[in-house]
Amino acid sequence: MLLDFTQANATAWSNLPCGSTCRVGIEFSSLSDEQLTAAKAVIEAATGTGSGSGYDQISQILKADDYLGETASGYGSGNYYLAFLGTPSTTGTWQLHFGGHHLALNLTYKDGEVEGTTPFFVGVEPTSWTGDDGTSYAPLSGMYDGMKAMVDSLTDDELTEAKLSESFSDVLLGPDDDGDFPETKEGLKVGELTDDQQALVLAAMKPWVDVADDTTAASVLSTYKSELDDTYISYSGSTDLRAQGDYVRIDGPGVWIEFVCQDGVVYTSKIHYHTVYRDHTTDYGREFSF
Numbered sequence: 001m002l003l004d005f006t007q008a009n010a011t012a013w014s015n016l017p018c019g020s021t022c023r024v025g026i027e028f029s030s031l032s033d034e035q036l037t038a039a040k041a042v043i044e045a046a047t048g049t050g051s052g053s054g055y056d057q058i059s060q061i062l063k064a065d066d067y068l069g070e071t072a073s074g075y076g077s078g079n080y081y082l083a084f085l086g087t088p089s090t091t092g093t094w095q096l097h098f099g100g101h102h103l104a105l106n107l108t109y110k111d112g113e114v115e116g117t118t119p120f121f122v123g124v125e126p127t128s129w130t131g132d133d134g135t136s137y138a139p140l141s142g143m144y145d146g147m148k149a150m151v152d153s154l155t156d157d158e159l160t161e162a163k164l165s166e167s168f169s170d171v172l173l174g175p176d177d178d179g180d181f182p183e184t185k186e187g188l189k190v191g192e193l194t195d196d197q198q199a200l201v202l203a204a205m206k207p208w209v210d211v212a213d214d215t216t217a218a219s220v221l222s223t224y225k226s227e228l229d230d231t232y233i234s235y236s237g238s239t240d241l242r243a244q245g246d247y248v249r250i251d252g253p254g255v256w257i258e259f260v261c262q263d264g265v266v267y268t269s270k271i272h273y274h275t276v277y278r279d280h281t282t283d284y285g286r287e288f289s290f
Contacts, residue, residue, distance in 0.1 A: 001026040005086035005095055007288045013097075013104035014175045015121055015274060017065075017074045022175075025083030025097060029076075039082050046096050046107055048217055052142045053210035057122070060139035061103045063131070064124050068101075072266045075101060093287060102274075104175070107212060108285025116285035117212040117220060118278045121174065125264055125272030140273050144241060146204035147248045147259050151239040153197045154188070162188035164236040168247040171258040171276040179290025181280055185251050187234025198228050205250060208257050208277035227253045237261075244271065254279050 003009050003024055014022040028036060048054020068075035079100050086094030090112035098105040102123035108116035128138035154162060164186055173180055190201050202225055209224070210217045224231070231252030237245040246261040256278040264270045283290075 001082060002084050002087065005093060005287070007284075009083070009085050010095060010097065010106065010284050010288065011176070011178055013099050013106070013119070013121065015102060015104070015123060017079060017101035019079055020081070023081040023099060024085075025081035027078065028080045028082070028100075029078030042096070043082070043098055043105070046213060047105070048210040048212060048214055050210050050214075052139075053207050054212075054214075054217075057139050057142075057207075057211075058103065058105070060137050061122060061124060062100075063137060064126075064129070064139060065101055067129055067131075067137075068125060068266050075266075093285065095285065105211065106284065108287065110285060114212060114216040116279065116282040116287075117209070117216060118283050119173075119178070120208060120211050120277040121171075121275070122208075122211075122277075123272065123274040126267045126270050127273055140275065142207040143259060143275060144273070146200075146207055148239075148241055150197075150200045150204040150233065151235055151241075151248060153200050158188055158193070159235075159239070162234050164234050164247075164249075166236060167245055168236050168258075168260050169245060170262065171260055171274050172249075173256065173258065173276055173278055174274070178283065178288075181256060181278075182251075185232040187232040187249065187251070189229075190231040190233060190252075191229030201228065201231065201233060201250065205255055205257060208275070211277070224252060224255045227255070231255065242271065252280075254281055256280060 009024050012024045044055040062077035065075045066077050083097040085097050088094055093110045096107045104121040106119050124139045130136050190198055205224055209221045234249045236247040244263045248259045250257040259275045261271045264272050
């Protein structure tokens with residue numbers, strides 16, 4: 001579980017249920033109940049406390065995989081991996097690295113402070129369900145609602161300017177696409193929008209930013225707010241965000257967020273979501289060049 005903080009280890013994450021072939025660390029299914037409780041406590045301490053975000057969302061993603069596992073083999077919360085890359089300390093640089101199918105959490109620390117909160121990949125299939133105890137789950141509803149409100153605020157002319165010519169079947173900057181940000185920003189410049197619309201753009205970012213602890217998330221969101229004038233929003237497909245290929249992007253000097261709808265893999269009659277949050281300057285805590 002304690003590994004070197006190298007580029008190879010840090011970039012060993014995926015959106016697929018591929019287990020140890022594409023991930024490093026210790027598998028949750030190998031832990032005792034006491035060890036599993038301790039491991040989850042570490043993740044909870046490092047992530048946000050808001051309802052529907054941070055640790056709450058991560059917990060729901062694990063439940064989503066258990067739900068998939070009731071129908072198809074190869075899924076389940078036991079198939080998630082935790083690693084410390086480098087030695088956890090208030091000095092030096094290290095990373096908390098956790099993930100499995102539809103989740104990749106990478107929090108990088110330097111001298112006791114969070115230096116990078118990305119890459120953060122999160123997806124879900126199905127998008128919502130009801131547990132055996134009657135509890136309803138929709139782990140990415142806050143992300144969907146924020147993106148939908150943002151694009152719904154645009155006028156017809158603004159929608160035309162924001163529309164991308166490309167189509168997308170998945171996120172552009174997923175696993176193995178580190179540093180491949182487009183050279184030119186596309187879409188509609190946020191600095192041209194009204195104050196109310198700009199507030200919706202910032203609100204749309206928040207569910208992703210809130211993956212980090214509350215203090216870090218507030219600081220990062222403040223930075224993104226200061227960069228709104230030079231941030232761009234765009235979309236492909238339709239703005240309903242309910243069909244294969246519906247896609248929304250926020251691209252700023254720092255922030256990069258993608259949200260895409262795909263046809264279901266296990267529940268083929270339904271869609272599922274893939275999203276990724278990166279930062280142009282602080283992915284992996286600025287430790288690697290791509």
